[in-house]
Each structure stands twice: as C-alpha cells, then as structure tokens.
Amino acid sequence: MHFLTCLALTFGMAGPAPAAGGPGFLYKASLVQAAPGKLLEVVELYKSLRAGAAESPDELPLWMRHSQGDRWDLLLLYPIGSYADYYASDRVAKRDKALRAVEAVTAKLRDSIAWQEDVFVFGPPVVELHARAAGSAFFHVEMFQALPGRRADLFREREMENVYLKALGRPQNLIFVRDQGAGRDLFTIGFYRDLKHYAESADIPEAAQEAAARSAGFEGASRIGPYLRALISSHHDTLAVAIK
Numbered sequence: 001m002h003f004l005t006c007l008a009l010t011f012g013m014a015g016p017a018p019a020a021g022g023p024g025f026l027y028k029a030s031l032v033q034a035a036p037g038k039l040l041e042v043v044e045l046y047k048s049l050r051a052g053a054a055e056s057p058d059e060l061p062l063w064m065r066h067s068q069g070d071r072w073d074l075l076l077l078y079p080i081g082s083y084a085d086y087y088a089s090d091r092v093a094k095r096d097k098a099l100r101a102v103e104a105v106t107a108k109l110r111d112s113i114a115w116q117e118d119v120f121v122f123g124p125p126v127v128e129l130h131a132r133a134a135g136s137a138f139f140h141v142e143m144f145q146a147l148p149g150r151r152a153d154l155f156r157e158r159e160m161e162n163v164y165l166k167a168l169g170r171p172q173n174l175i176f177v178r179d180q181g182a183g184r185d186l187f188t189i190g191f192y193r194d195l196k197h198y199a200e201s202a203d204i205p206e207a208a209q210e211a212a213a214r215s216a217g218f219e220g221a222s223r224i225g226p227y228l229r230a231l232i233s234s235h236h237d238t239l240a241v242a243i244k
Contacts (some may be wrong), residue, residue: 026080027176029187030061031072033115039073043243045075045109056098057091062129064139069238070072071115075141077189079126089142119181124174132174132191137242138198140190142173145234150175151185154231158188160216161224167212168204198239 003023034042039234043065051059061076066110080086097104123129147156162172173188213221229235 004131024122026068026086027121028078028080028081028181029121029176030047030074030076030078030121031070031117031182032074032076032113033071035114037111038112038114042074042109042112044194045105045112046076048105052102052105053098055094055101057094059087059126062133063243064141064240065150065243069141069240070143070236072117072238074243075238075240077152080120080131081126104182115186117182117235118134120179121176121182121187122179123176132171136191136193138192138194138232139240139242140173140192140198141187141238143184143187143192143236143238144162144232145183146185147233150231154186154228158186159229160218163216164212164224167215168201168208170201170204182211195239 018179046063053060054075059079061078063074063076066073066075085091139203144154155175158173160177162175165172171191173190176187178185190198213219213224218224218227
C-alpha cells in the first residue's frame with residue numbers, strides 16, 4: 001500500500017493502547033517485498049507516486065531500503081496522527097480523488113509486489129521523526145514479538161536501552177508500539193549518518209558500557225541481551241539505507 005492511501009478498513013473499537021507512558025502519534029508501517037527482479041521497478045513506481053502527491057491530503061512517508069537482515073525490501077512509515085483525522089470525510093474525498101489520478105501507477109505497483117505487511121503503531125510526534133530523519137542515511141530497524149503479557153515490559157526495556165545509549169553519547173532509538181495490523185508488537189528505528197557512524201559503538205570502552213548499563217537499570221552490559229530475550233518470542237534486525 002502506498003503513501004496516498006491506508007488500508008480501506010472499517011474500524012470498530014481501537015486496538016490495545018500502547019504501553020503505559022508510551023508515545024501516542026499514530027503511524028502506519030508498510031513492509032514491502034518486491035516480486036523477483038522487480039525491486040528497482042517498485043522503487044521507481046513509488047518515486048512516481050511521490051512526485052504526483054501534490055493533490056493528496058496525506059504526508060509523504062519516511063522510506064528506506066533493506067541492506068541486510070529481514071525479508072522485506074522497503075519500509076514505508078506513514079504519519080497519520082489519529083484515525084479520526086485520517087478518516088475524516090473531507091480527507092477521504094481528497095484521497096480518493098488523488099488515487100484516481102494515479103490508478104495506472106498503483107495497478108503496476110500491485111503487480112510488482114510479492115508480499116506486504118501493514119501495521120498501525122503509536123510512535124513519537126512526527127516533528128521528532130522529521131528531526132531524526134534529517135541528515136540520516138543509514139538505519140537500524142529492530143522488530144519484536146513479545147511473549148504473552150510482556151509487551152509493557154518490552155516497551156520498558158526499549159526505554160532502558162535508550163537511557164543506556166544516551167549515557168554513551170549514542171543516538172537513541174525511536175519506539176513504535178503496535179495498535180493493530182501485522183503481528184509485530186513493537187519496533188524501533190535507530191538513525192545514523194552512515195555505516196561508520198553506526199559502527200562507532202565498537203570503540204566504546206567496556207568500563208563505560210558497564211557503567212552506562214547499570215545506570216539504565218540493567219545488571220550489566222552483558223546482561224542486556226539476555227534480559228531482552230526473556231521478554232520476546234521473535235526478534236528481527238535489519239540494516240537499511242535511505243532512498244534518494
């Protein structure tokens with residue numbers, strides 16, 4: 001699904017609220033895998049849609065291309081704000097009009113996609129997303145499924161890791177919590193200038209890592225991973241790059 005539309009769903013009651021103290025701006029994340037040999041075509045089709053988006057009432061998504069890791073080729077993160085705003089009658093009418101203008105492109109896009117998942121998530125204010133994305137060309141995306149009853153604990157663990165990263169002078173991750181859609185309870189995005197910036201953590205002394213971990217509430221730096229894995233049933237990492 002492209003940035004000119006979200007799924008044409010009829011919503012009843014909203015899904016589960018984000019973890020206590022969690023962020024509340026609504027986004028839709030689309031994970032897209034191109035059909036074999038169609039990746040570059042899919043990217044160009046999305047670029048065509050972006051170029052013709054002037055008539056759409058919706059904001060352009062942050063998008064990135066898989067470098068290594070999970071199965072998806074593209075991640076598109078659409079700022080929505082709220083369901084009420086997104087599905088307001090005047091906004092729907094404008095969106096429908098914009099979609100009719102690009103029907104040929106969207107038809108080609110549907111035929112060029114092999115697999116797609118969509119999930120609605122609560123995340124940070126969109127201004128924070130814009131600020132973090134500006135100047136970033138490399139991303140670390142982590143996607144999680146929590147064990148039953150442990151989603152709030154997983155959210156808190158992600159917050160603790162941000163405290164740890166801040167203490168080390170490293171970029172903190174933005175946290176996105178599932179409301180409804182595909183089965184990914186939570187994902188985080190780390191924003192970096194480039195691969196070298198991402199890899200700089202390898203140069204941090206062990207003593208500094210240990211002190212930062214304890215200040216964040218972990219038993220130690222070596223215990224961060226084991227604690228995280230006690231909360232989750234699956235974990236997928238992906239390195240991705242910005243699409244120019």
